[in-house]
Amino acid sequence: MRLQVNSELCQGHNRCMVLLPELIEADDEGYAVVLEDGSVPEELLHKAQLAVDNCPEFALTLEDD
Amino acid sequence: MSADPVQNQGPAPRGEPIYAADGHELPDDVYKLYPSSHGVPVADWATDFDHADPEYNRNAHEIWDELRSKCPIAHTERYGGTWLPTKHEDVRAIAYDTENFTSRQVIVVNGRIDPAKSPIGQAPPITSDPPFHQMARKLLLSQFRPNKINPLEGDIREVCRQRLDDLGEIEPGETIIDAAAQYAQHIPPAVISRLLGFPPEDDDKFRYFIHNVLEEIDAPPEQKRAFAMEFDEYLDAQIEDHRQNPRDDLTTYLINAEIGGQPLPHEQVRGAILLLLIAGIDTTWSAIGASLWHLAQNPADVERLRKDPDVMIFALEEFLRAYAPVTMARLVAKDVEIGGCPMKEEDFVLLPFPAANRDEEFIENADKFIIDREVNRHSAFGLGIHRCLGSNLARLELRVAIEEFINRFPDFSLPPDGDQTQWSVGQIRGPRALPLRIG
Ligand code: SF4
Numbered sequence: 001m002r003l004q005v006n007s008e009l010c011q012g013h014n015r016c017m018v019l020l021p022e023l024i025e026a027d028d029e030g031y032a033v034v035l036e037d038g039s040v041p042e043e044l045l046h047k048a049q050l051a052v053d054n055c056p057e058f059a060l061t062l063e064d065d
Numbered sequence: 066m067s068a069d070p071v072q073n074q075g076p077a078p079r080g081e082p083i084y085a086a087d088g089h090e091l092p093d094d095v096y097k098l099y100p101s102s103h104g105v106p107v108a109d110w111a112t113d114f115d116h117a118d119p120e121y122n123r124n125a126h127e128i129w130d131e132l133r134s135k136c137p138i139a140h141t142e143r144y145g146g147t148w149l150p151t152k153h154e155d156v157r158a159i160a161y162d163t164e165n166f167t168s169r170q171v172i173v174v175n176g177r178i179d180p181a182k183s184p185i186g187q188a189p190p191i192t193s194d195p196p197f198h199q200m201a202r203k204l205l206l207s208q209f210r211p212n213k214i215n216p217l218e219g220d221i222r223e224v225c226r227q228r229l230d231d232l233g234e235i236e237p238g239e240t241i242i243d244a245a246a247q248y249a250q251h252i253p254p255a256v257i258s259r260l261l262g263f264p265p266e267d268d269d270k271f272r273y274f275i276h277n278v279l280e281e282i283d284a285p286p287e288q289k290r291a292f293a294m295e296f297d298e299y300l301d302a303q304i305e306d307h308r309q310n311p312r313d314d315l316t317t318y319l320i321n322a323e324i325g326g327q328p329l330p331h332e333q334v335r336g337a338i339l340l341l342l343i344a345g346i347d348t349t350w351s352a353i354g355a356s357l358w359h360l361a362q363n364p365a366d367v368e369r370l371r372k373d374p375d376v377m378i379f380a381l382e383e384f385l386r387a388y389a390p391v392t393m394a395r396l397v398a399k400d401v402e403i404g405g406c407p408m409k410e411e412d413f414v415l416l417p418f419p420a421a422n423r424d425e426e427f428i429e430n431a432d433k434f435i436i437d438r439e440v441n442r443h444s445a446f447g448l449g450i451h452r453c454l455g456s457n458l459a460r461l462e463l464r465v466a467i468e469e470f471i472n473r474f475p476d477f478s479l480p481p482d483g484d485q486t487q488w489s490v491g492q493i494r495g496p497r498a499l500p501l502r503i504g
Contacts, residue, residue, distance in 0.1 A: 011452040014211055018378065029203060030210035030457070053440040054382070056448060 002065050003038040003048050007031065010057035016051040016060055020044065024051065032059070039065070074273040077386050079142035092290045094187070095176035097411075099145035100344050103283035111136040115143050116173065116392070116415065117282045122488040129420035130432070144173050145322045148406060149411040153405055153418040153427035153444075159395065159447040160416055165408075166395035167194050168451060172492060173394045173413045174282050187341035189333055191451060198450060200324045205337065205454050208315060214457040217256070221462055225469035235503050241480055244361075244470075245499035252466050253346045256458070261338060262314030263303055270299065275347050280491050300335050315341070329394075341380075341455070349459045350443075351495020353466045355388035356488055359434060360471065361478050367437050367471050369384045380436045380462050386443035387434045389419035392492040393447055418444045419494060476504030 003023060005016075012030035022044055025033045040048045040062065052060045080100035085091045091098055107118050110128050115121065121128065130138050135149040141147050150156050159166055169183045171191055177420050178187065186192025190201035203258050207213075232242055242248070277284075277292045284292075307316040319334045329337075360367050369376055392439040393416040397408045408414065421442045425431045446453035453459065479485075487498040 011449060012206065012210075013446060013455055015382075015450060017211065026211050028210065029206040050439060054442055056442050056444050056446075056452075058442075 001040045001045060001048070001062050003035050003040050003051075004061050004063065005032045006017060006045050006059045006061070009057045010055075011057050013056050015046075015054045015056065020047045020051040023048065079146055082145060082190035090286075091287045092176060093293065094179050094182060095286075096179045097177040098286065099175045101175055101283045105339050109138045112141065113143070114139055114141045114147075114149055116149075116492060117280075117490045119488075119490055122490060122494045125494055126432070127375070128424065129417065129423060130291065133424060134422070138404045140406065142266065144175055144413055145177065146409065147173055147415060148403075148408055149415045150404070153421040153425070154422040156416050156418065156421040157444070157448055159403065159414055160393075160444075160451070163195055163450065165398055165401040166414060167398040168198075168395060169191055169194070170396050170413075171394050172282070173415060174278065176286075177396070181339065185333065186336070188336045188343065190337075190454075191340050191343070191344065192336075201333070201337070202450070203328060204322050204324070204329075204456065205341075208318060209454050209457055209458075211457050212280045214271060214461060215459070218465060219462060220259065221252070221256055221465045222469060224252055225466050225472075227471045228252065229469060235474075237476075238502070238504055240503045241500050242503060243498055244357045244477075244501045245350070245354045245486075247498040248262070249350040249466065249496075249499070250468065252353060252462055253349040257341060257345045261303075261341065262307065262312055262316050270344055271342060271472045274299070274387055275343060278343055279347055279493055282491055296339075297335065300338055301331075304331070304334055304338070337425060338346070341362060344453065345455050345458070347489075347493045347495070348453075349462050351390035351489065352385065352459065352463050353494050354496035354499050355390065355494070356384040356463065356467055357386060357477075357501070358496055358499055359384070360467070361433070364476070364478070366434070367475065367477075369436055370467070370471055371475060376437050377464060377468070379438055379441070381460060381467075382441045382443060383434060383436060383438050384463065384467070385445040385460075386428075386438075386441055388494075389422050389443065390493050390495045391445070391447070391453070392417040392419065392494070393451070394492065414490070416447075418447060474503050477501045478492060 011030050014030060016032050017024040017026055023035050025035060027033050048062055052062050082097045082099050083089050085096045087301050107115050107432060129151045137152045138155060139149040169186055169192060178372060184194040184197040190198045193201050228248050254271040258265055274296050307320055311317045321335055322329055385479050395414045397410050397412045399410050401408050423431045446456040480500050485500045486496045489495050489497050
């Protein structure tokens with residue numbers, strides 16, 4: 001599975017990086033950046049889903065590769 | 066001037082506005098003023114609501130639930146015409162619609178600020194519209210990103226502990242403290258004054274300023290003008306002091322900041338500081354107070370937080386969802402129909418994010434506080450381009466304030482003679498007095 005942030009929608013609420021610090025960072029203005037290519041290892045799937053489900057702007061998606 | 070309270074009962078009439086051009090003296094930058102309906106009791110929440118009625122915030126959850134089911138976009142003639150959507154869907158749509166709605170004015174009052182103030186507004190970027198908005202916001206965003214804010218945790222903890230120490234001798238089962246006035250209200254002013262590099266002893270002044278801006282919605286124009294001058298003078302003196310003695314703080318940062326290669330004009334520096342004070346103080350103390358009000362009535366939640374501190378990651382968001390303090394506002398930029406309602410240019414629209422957070426269509430068990438709710442897409446900090454830029458700081462203050470309080474007092478409740486909480490009036494909802502018995 002691959003995690004993606006839609007930077008048009010992201011408003012920097014930072015909910016996702018609190019839930020999934022392993023894969024998401026904030027840029028200099030606090031907007032979300034997905035690390036590396038966004039592939040989500042098995043053990044982080046639940047956390048990744050939580051990040052997706054908690055984004056107030058519906059800016060994160062988790063899709064099949 | 067016909068701004069006297071109308072004494073008759075029943076829905077408040079909108080009345081004809083007074084225009085500055087008529088030779089009347091109006092407060093600075095206000096070009097149109099509608100008659101006040103202050104003190105006129107609300108006849109019907111669907112057609113005559115008033116967010117400055119003391120009953121409004123006290124009963125907000127019930128009022129919103131009722132409106133959502135019967136009249137999802139309520140209207141009042143007060144303040145020259147104001148709309149109140151309560152469904153998540155409508156609040157969201159308006160928050161994203163920067164074309165039909167302007168942020169020129171985000172606090173609902175009887176006057177209308179001169180349209181010439183757009184797109185910058187009095188307190189950029191909250192009062193700014195695109196495209197200027199983004200430039201002003203960029204400046205501040207970099208100062209509130211997580212790795213700038215997280216290191217403040219230790220300082221905030223110290224502020225909270227000091228306040229708890231200052232409560233003095235506590236006799237378990239006897240002592241009643243005011244958790245709003247003696248605790249919550251002191252935390253955000255101390256934190257923001259450190260960030261801005263303002264004198265720490267001015268915390269009380271901030272509370273006075275903020276109260277005047279946010280709660281004296283209907284004060285007579287002369288009083289408002291005198292107050293605005295006093296606030297401006299205070300800020301001007303602070304800015305001048307920073308110009309003379311630059312230091313490593315937000316005020317100096319703003320003085321040195323540039324937009325398009327030009328330093329910010331003095332008014333914009335002052336406006337941004339005004340915004341940080343207004344937006345950073347009342348909102349956060351209201352969230353802290355409302356969360357403690359909840360905990361005082363739900364000892365099982367206190368217990369869970371103490372035994373299982375990891376639940377805080379979800380609990381924090383649930384406090385924010387269930388007791389969101391902030392209702393934003395917009396002015397209608399041009400006539401538009403939303404949900405069948407004909408909104409007219411220069412009508413106000415309140416955006417009650419706390420009501421949106423309690424919409425059953427949006428979130429399951431919306432009326433229940435679920436401490437470990439994992440899926441919680443709440444919008445306590447707003448949605449879209451005006452998302453609260455201090456949200457990282459606010460979350461940190463709220464978390465630390467709750468942690469420190471429950472660590473010091475594992476057992477606290479409403480006083481034996483019942484709930485004596487006094488709720489704010491206006492767009493920020495939170496306890497102004499919160500007597501609690503320490504067990
Ligand atoms: S939670 Fe959503 S809006 Fe917030 S930073 Fe993450 S992706 Fe962006």
